[in-house]
Amino acid sequence: MGSTERREREQRMRRRHILAAARKVLAEKGIRGATMEEIAQEADYKPATLYLYFQSKDELLFSLSGSLLKGVTEEIQALADRTDLDALEKARRLPVILDRIYQLDPPVLLSLFRLQASQDFSRMSPEAMQALNDLAQTGIRAMARVFEEGVRRGVFKEHNSAAMADAVWSLFTGIVLWEESKRFFNPDKRFFRTTLEFALGLMTDSLVK
Amino acid sequence: MGSTERREREQRMRRRHILAAARKVLAEKGIRGATMEEIAQEADYKPATLYLYFQSKDELLFSLSGSLLKGVTEEIQALADRTDLDALEKARRLPVILDRIYQLDPPVLLSLFRLQASQDFSRMSPEAMQALNDLAQTGIRAMARVFEEGVRRGVFKEHNSAAMADAVWSLFTGIVLWEESKRFFNPDKRFFRTTLEFALGLMTDSLVK
Amino acid sequence: MGSTERREREQRMRRRHILAAARKVLAEKGIRGATMEEIAQEADYKPATLYLYFQSKDELLFSLSGSLLKGVTEEIQALADRTDLDALEKARRLPVILDRIYQLDPPVLLSLFRLQASQDFSRMSPEAMQALNDLAQTGIRAMARVFEEGVRRGVFKEHNSAAMADAVWSLFTGIVLWEESKRFFNPDKRFFRTTLEFALGLMTDSLVK
Amino acid sequence: MGSTERREREQRMRRRHILAAARKVLAEKGIRGATMEEIAQEADYKPATLYLYFQSKDELLFSLSGSLLKGVTEEIQALADRTDLDALEKARRLPVILDRIYQLDPPVLLSLFRLQASQDFSRMSPEAMQALNDLAQTGIRAMARVFEEGVRRGVFKEHNSAAMADAVWSLFTGIVLWEESKRFFNPDKRFFRTTLEFALGLMTDSLVK
DNA sequence: TATGAATGAGGATTCATTCAT
DNA sequence: GATGAATGAATCCTCATTCAT
Secondary structure: OOHHHHHHHHHHHHHHHHHHHHHHHHHHHHHHHOOHHHHHHHOOOOHHHHHHHOOOHHHHHHHHHHHHHHHHHHHHHHHHHOOOOOHHHHHHHHHHHHHHHHHHOHHHHHHHHHHHHOOOOOOOOHHHHHHHHHHHHHHHHHHHHHHHHHHHOOOEOOOOHHHHHHHHHHHHHHHHHHHHHHHOOOOOOOOHHHHHHHHHHHHHHHHEO | OOHHHHHHHHHHHHHHHHHHHHHHHHHHHHHHHOOHHHHHHHHOOOHHHHHHHOOOHHHHHHHHHHHHHHHHHHHHHHHHHOOOOOHHHHHHHHHHHHHHHHHHOHHHHHHHHHHHHOOOOOOOOHHHHHHHHHHHHHHHHHHHHHHHHHHHOOOEOOOOHHHHHHHHHHHHHHHHHHHHHHHOOOOOOOOHHHHHHHHHHHHHHHHEO | OOHHHHHHHHHHHHHHHHHHHHHHHHHHHHHHHOOHHHHHHHOOOOHHHHHHHOOOHHHHHHHHHHHHHHHHHHHHHHHHHOOOOOHHHHHHHHHHHHHHHHHHOHHHHHHHHHHHHOOOOOOOOHHHHHHHHHHHHHHHHHHHHHHHHHHHOOOEOOOOHHHHHHHHHHHHHHHHHHHHHHHOOOOOOOOHHHHHHHHHHHHHHHHEO | OOHHHHHHHHHHHHHHHHHHHHHHHHHHHHHHHOOHHHHHHHOOOOHHHHHHHOOOHHHHHHHHHHHHHHHHHHHHHHHHHOOOOOHHHHHHHHHHHHHHHHHHOHHHHHHHHHHHHOOOOOOOOHHHHHHHHHHHHHHHHHHHHHHHHHHHOOOEOOOOHHHHHHHHHHHHHHHHHHHHHHHOOOOOOOOHHHHHHHHHHHHHHHHEO
């Protein structure tokens, strides 16, 4: 019988449904406002029900952040793996990709960074935090590969590509956080893309031979 | 008799003593662990006593972050105001200053950024957050002045100096946060200065005419 | 199935159960002693549970006072609306009604008046206090109607019926409070009804043409 | 030496000074706002100093209420003792006296009644409450004497003069409290005197033979 | 006489989580 | 599969009061 299959499929769907609700709550009420009660309400469930699909609030949040981060990482890896672009072109695309990810779902990305920025705020388990961290590292390593490739191919000057990748990631994180911090008081102004492209452009320019 | 003076001095010392305790707790247990109870214990007081020196937990935390941020801002302003250095030299010193500040008290700087990164986590009043934000903005504007000066004097290419300053601050924030995040799992590795100098160096190089 | 119905009915019962517990605590320990902890204990719950049935302590206390006051008001209104009695007969019944209400639940009535007597003692929200006040005013206006009617029908002399109603209510309040104050030291003596009937009788007599 | 005397006199003066401060605070901030801290500040002392002149907050408040209540009582006694007025004239003067007392210092009278209305709110000792109660009773008995005299002299009908006196006192208390309760929402309207005179007038009229 | 410093004793809420039905 | 009901565990803050100086 395919009933087991179907059940599993439905279960996955309900998990996703809850995650979508959590994303919405996170976006609207911030991490502090994202209580199990609130998420359940948004998902049209009662809090107790959430525990049928997630072991704990932590797992739920992790699942949420993880899926986003996984997307980021995969996009970067895909870029790094492309053979139709040279290293410089790839580097030039980095801000575009990062911006697209940010535009996709600013609040969740923000929450992700906040979560990562303050592990002790959430009650997330060290293991989950570690997993999140590993995911980010994977994306960063993919970025590093782009710069290494550039050096290898003589497009970029010799440099510490790991530091470069770390810097890009930090810049990404920092701008997201700082822009949001400013927006809290000046809701209209948005310079994410401008700032990111400008800064990343400068850095890349300097690397070009 | 200077007994009033002495009393006031001692009072200030006790305030500082409590701030130091808070700093330690913050460093060791993170913001979530930094309860009034815990801080009091570290300071060898009972919780009620803390309220003799600070109106609320908010004020205590704000005092902590604020003093640090004020220091950062003042250092940057002092640099911007120097007349014995040209704009390029000033820009070159920025990472040195930022690194010194970071080395001064990593946990508090971290807490500050975490606080700023997640206003909705803490219960800090919007006013206090705003004040913190303003302080940061002042520092950023001072950085922008350095780059403007460079343009005016023909040292730097024409560019959006506000965006540049924002980028530097974001980079600073991002690296602090990301380094800490990594350190949580790899306590030994520290690349703060390396990464910051490298990234800022690249950005500045690109600006030079 | 009427399971939803039953559930709601049971929920209402538990609310009432808690209110009853609060009433008891209030009667035995006074308002100061009526902590959520104490009420919960009396109701055989933990404090957190009370918050399932009431949004706050205020709402709980308001609910308690409000229901009683509503009863008072309704009784007075009903009396005022009767067509089978003339104004004098209605006035003669006022002390009977007020006494019955008092006998019904002296401690809660007492708490109500205490609450009303000392808004700044309790932490009850101004809105709730206002609502309580309005409720009382409604009852008072109903009393005034009785006296107005008497004047209109030529049973009572011309007079300020609003002042009369205020006086009756004040007398009611004052006697409840004062009797209770005396009882605190002389638990046996109870003159509530005697005093009320006597005083109200005198006042009414004077109004009769 | 008269130094002991002088010391005692000064001590009494300082006690009075503190009481005056307490009265003011009570008037401005209500009972809940009347903390030792606040009273001390008003008296230009530090909280600890208050304890040199009063054993406890209770004693302070008691002292305050007591002195007022004593004044009330004495006035009533004086009235009752006058030989130049007949019982009816004395009765007619009662509302005038009560109004004068109320006008003298509404907030303190209010606080007194509130205190009396809710012994369990304050932490005042039973002994102090008892003493307050006794004082009130003395005043009430003096009022009763007026009515008894009236009966004896054939001015008033036969009646329970104790109940009458209780009623007057209750009316007094009730109007003070209820007027204040209304004023909380309608600060302008003041009907104290009107209502009291009207009600007391009615009651007295009925007693006249 | 005055007070700076410190504290004991509470008290209201919030929220993730469990479990019988 | 869903949930109503209940709770354990925290956490901030207030105020009268004491006592050494």
